Amino acid sequence: MRLTLYQRDDCHLCDLALGLLAEVRAPEFESVFVDGDEALEQRYGIRVPVLRDEDRGVELEWPFDVAKLERFLGP
Template sequence: MHDVIPAVAPALTLFQRDDCHLCDLALEVLAAARAPEFESVFIDDDEALESRYGIRVPVLRDETRGVELDWPFDVETLRAFLAE
């Protein structure tokens, strides 16, 4: 019998929209920075997220520390945010 290891949610969440050019750019920066695994959350159909992030997306949230990095960010800014 094998032990089942519970899935752990990624510590990072990228809040974004469908068809969002800035969100696409943020994904490119995350890839270039070799950011750890993150969850993508689309805010389009969620009133609470829409009111919180509507004009701010894309936003990267560190769920462990409860801090957020608003767009625009580049590779260096992202790496500094992740290293804090």
């Protein structure tokens, strides 16, 4: 599973998402900051944080909780 967390600098919601990822002991993921990248700003700008499973091509948008995150990550 290749995960990417799209986020912004100084983003309170992104900090909450990072805390949930740690709580569920999510596998390693890449952090991508959308700030300053026009294409990423258009795609994720108002939706961050967004966790994307690159292998399945699916995304989990905020707001999510432990239960939603565990379902997204699977068994």
